[in-house]
Amino acid sequence: MQRETNVHRMYAPGAVLALCLPCFLTGIVFSYEYGEDYSDSYYNEISNGDRVQSEGTQIPCPPQDLSRWDKLFIMLEDSQMKQNMLHWQTEDMVKKEMDSIRKDLHKLNNNKACVQASENTCKCISEQMNRNIKQVMEQLREAADSHQAQNNETLQQLIQLSRHQASRLAKLELGAGLGQVAVKSFSVYPKEQEASSADGGKLERALMAATADLQRVHAQLALFQRATVNRYLPSGCEMALLFPMRSKHIFAEVTPSMSMSLQTFTLCLWAKVTQALNKTVLFSYGSKINPQELQLLLSGRSLLLKVGGDTGLVEALGVVTDGQWGHFCATWSSKQGLADLWVNGESVARVSGVAEGHELPSDGFILLGQEISRSGIYRDLVSTVVFTGKMTGVNMWDHVLEAERIKEYANQDGSCDSRGNVIGWGISEIVPNGGAQYIN
Template identity: 80%
Template structure:
């Protein structure tokens, strides 16, 4: 029977060498350790067995295999979402292309667009349900993985606490314990290093999972909004380029203004040399105020084309964009904003000018010089979608314009001259509201 002190001195090296965590250093290490004992010592010890045999734990392998599976499922889910959205957008683009090639679309546009809208709603509802189910499944898997990681981290902390307690206890044993401790400096250092690496890996994994959760939540909200930006529930659809298709706006106050800010969301199918977003004109000046697109550029005119502000390479066909134009008569300063970024700033534009108050506002088209609708020009007509049209009688601050360009929840902010959802906007021809 061994004395209690001798047993404790015999087992202390195992606790300090890292075997308390279950590390298996392999047969080579064990053999090399015991081969270092001299033959004389080997004869003395006789058939004494190893005090603390190494144990084979596979939880490390299982843990990292589980993390790899989670990453692979994440990539598969993101790829599936992208493929699903791309397929739906291709279907919509093909249907709109068929509408453009149909000569009888003007007469049957209302029924056709209604059918397309119902099909789009059905397809988007199915896609949203699939995405919600996939997101719930992936979130459940992530939560399970995080719980396992947290539990494993707690176990490691408990083992480190035991190791520190054993170290303090070994210090009281005197010279024998100190010799045993000095025989394993490299193993103790390796154990501490591995623990630090594990902690950093766990923190990085938790941060990655949190970012994936945020991205999935944003994508789910965008799908719930049926691809309409800014949280708007409806939009104006201009199905084709035609002089008969436009929308007329009735402002909430007089257009006799010395300053203004116009903001709107637009998704243009194809921008030509001149594509009208917003136009205000009178009998004497049919194009007194205009917000235009020209290929990949956005333009603003005040008081006629002689006062022109332009920003290049800021427009992309087939994508939603937030466009704002601001002007002040006092300083003649005109600015253009695209997606919350200031893209043009020009002083001396129509300085001292005052807009006439007896004109007409059109969306997707400009007033003809004769003032008759049948004389409108189809080559400048807008085709695509438009939403969140607002106008103020003053220049907005830069921070507010950036806030309105946010894709999530800024559609409730309305202008005092034109307020989306408040001011009367009447579609003509094949233009119609969709949701």
């Protein structure tokens, strides 16, 4: 047994088969005697094909020298064995990982109930929070109502106290005029007199403070009213004409309430121009003979009046501001040719000899925001003279108004209440065309 063990240590199974195969082929039958000293006397080493054997011991079937092919076979068998071992080890690792994943999935599946329970808990918490918020809102609303009621009650008490103090102050003033006898009677009660004087002083200071507050509120209201007028419509005017863009098709036609055969007139209107170009038409009256018989124009920051054509011209420089409401008036008399321009109730230009002795024709057409073309055909209108912005309070009289009346009409409070007899805002027919429209 000791000898077999030594042989297996020195040779692989394939090598033993390769050594013993020639013996079987040659018919040699080998029988071994195993002794205790065989392992000590026999030693074999493979080195470059040489064979080394200890002396005094012979093997019945001596092994042959290993060739390169035998060595290759041995190496292949060793590598196959190592490959099998690696394969078994890999399978064990994969099996362990699969078992671990299976356990995790099982735990996750068992935790679904916990997730559902968490969702239900969150839902319950959300509903409870909503109920709490509603309760808090109701409590705040009740507290606000209670606070308002307390404020009202306090205000009523202050009003009653103020009335009481006012009556006492009146009595004190009345008693002060009774003369020396009243003074003596009051001196009998010095403490009451001092208390009344102190109360009167407090009331006087309170009244002075209230008066100052009222003055500040009045100033703020006036400022707010002016800002509102500049931003919206002049006070008293319920509607206005809007000219949204510069287009030759956007204008308004006016049908006067009486004949335009005039030798004197006063024309007034409110206008808020978006941007005034070199020639921007506010009011234009023309006939087939003279399309520009009467015109009220803007040119940049200037206001112009034309009567009877280009020869009769009145101009006021630097009186127009884009984006702000302005009250513009023009008066003319044929007797002396006297023409005036007014802006916001102030006279800004006065010229004599303008179309003296002239009379306006009666067969013309009135346009707002546009002028009649030279040919008298609508398709020949141009967009360079179109008014863009808002216009309201268009009125015309057949006589020259006094300066006080013009200043009154330029007031932003109730300026649309008075209407002209030739053209009356809200009475005469004014029809918008194109994109022009009425706004409130």
